[in-house]
Amino acid sequence: DYQMAAWLMAVCCQGLSARETATLTRCMVESGEQLVWKDKTTYRVDKHSTGGVGDKISIVLAPLVASLGLQVPMMAGRGLGHTGGTIDKLESIPGFRTDWSVADFQRICQETGCIINTTGPTLCPADAKLYALRDVTGTVWSIPLITGSIMSKKIAERPDSLVLDVKYGVGAFSPSREAAQELAESLVATGEANGLTPTTAFLTRMEQPIGWAVGNWLEVHECIQLLKGWQKDEDIRKSRDLIDLIVHQAGQMLRHQDPKQCLADCVQKAYTQLKSGGAYAKWVEMVQAQGGDVEAAVDNCDTFMATHATNTATFELKARNSGFVADINAMVIGLVGVDLGAGRKQAGTSVDPWAGMSFSVKMGDRVEVGDVLVTVFHDKNLVGALECYERIYEAFEISSEPVAELPPIITHMVTKDGCQEMNMVPYS
Secondary structure (H helix, E strand, O other), X not given: OHHHHHHHHHHHHHOOOHHHHHHHHHHHHHOOOOOOOOOOOOOEEEEEEOOOOOOOHHHHHHHHHHHOOOEEEEEOOOOEOOEOOXXXXXXXXXXXXXXXXXXXHHHHHHHHOEEEEOOOOOOOHHHHHHHHHHHHHOOOOOHHHHHHHHHHHHHHHOOOEEEEEEEEOOOOOEOOHHHHHHHHHHHHHHXXXXXXXXXXXXXXXXXXXXXXXXXXXXXXXXXXXXXXXXXXXXXXXXXXXXXXXXXXXXXXXHHHHOOOOOHXXXXXXXXXXXXXXXXXXXXXXXXXXXXXXXXXXXXXXXXHHHHHOOOEEEEEEEOOOOEEEEEEOHHHHHHHXXXXXXXXXXXXXXXXXXXXXXXXXXXXXXXXXXXXXXXXXXXXXOOOHHHHHHHHHHHEEEEOOOOXXXXXXXXXXXXXXXXXXXXXXXXX
C-alpha cells in the first residue's frame, strides 16, 4: 500500500501519457473477470455519464436503444456527494435487483436487450483497491486515474462501442468546458486503444437540475412518464433538456452501429420512438427481468409514492418575488438533496427513496409571488428541514428582467479525431 500510494501521488503530480493511461486501464481490466459474449451478431453499446444533478438519462436510454434493436449491457454506480446514482434510483422500485452475477447479467441482456446492474466484486478488483487508496491520499482528482477507474469497468463489459456524457459547469465535477474536454479526450483515447471503437463523448452543460425531478423515486417517476410517450409538447416542457440528452445519446449509439447513417436521422428515429411510447414495453420487460414490481411502481406510478411514502413530509416553496427564473444552482440543489436523504456523504450508507424535489419551474420561466417553485419531500422526522428550505430558496435567482435564451445543453463532441463544437439536431 505504501508503494502504491507513492506511485499514485507521482501520477497525480506528473500525469501519464495517453499510452500509459491506456496500459494502466488494461491492467485494471485484466485484474478481474472479463465478459465474453457468445452471440457475435448482435451489436452492443454502453453509455457512461460523469454525473450530474437530476441525471436520470440511463434509465430511459437503455430501454429506448434496446427497443430499436441494439443490446445495452450497462453497469452503473450509486450516488456519492451531490450527484445521484442510477442504481439508487432503480432500487426505489420494489424488488428491483442490481446485484446480478456476471452470468445472469449476460443472460438478462441477451433475453431482454438491456440491463442496468452494479459492477460487482469480480470485475476490475484493482480499481476498488486503487480507489480506496486514492480516497485517503488526496489523489482522487487525476485525469489518468479517473480515466482508468471509469473505462476499466466499461472495457471489461466488452460492448462494441461506448458513448460518454462528460458534464461541466456549477453542478458537475468538471467546473469548466476546458477541464471536461481534457477528461473526455483521455476517456475517448483509452476506449479506442482498448477496442471500444468508436468511443464518442458529448460535452454537456450542468447548470440547473436536469428535468423536473431530483431524488430517487421522483426521477424514476419522471422517466416512466417519458417512456409512456406523450401527445402535447407542453406535457413534457420541464423535461425538454432531459429529452435533448437522451435522444442525442441514443442517436449516437444507433450511428455507432451503422456509421453510414447521419446523426440527424438517428436522433429523429430515437425521438419518434420515445414520443410514441415505443420504448415503454422494453422498460417493463427490463423491470420484470430484474425482479421489479411492475404493477406497483410502473402501472400505478402516479399514485405509488402517495400510497407507500407514509412517513414522508411534503412542503411547497413558493416565490417570494415576481420575475423571471435566472438561475437554479445545480450544486446547491444537489447538496441539499443529500441532506434531505436522497444521497449519501459516505459510501455504504443508505438513502431515502422518497426524498427529493419536484420542480415546477425551469430557468427562464416567469413567476409571480406565491407561485410554487419546488415541492420538497423528506422524512417527517428530518432534523434541519427548515434550513434545507432556505438553502433551496438561495439556489433560485429571480430577475426582474426576462432571461436570455439558454444556450444548447450539448456543446461539443469529442472523438478520436479531436473536439469540435456541435450544433444540436432539431427534431419533432
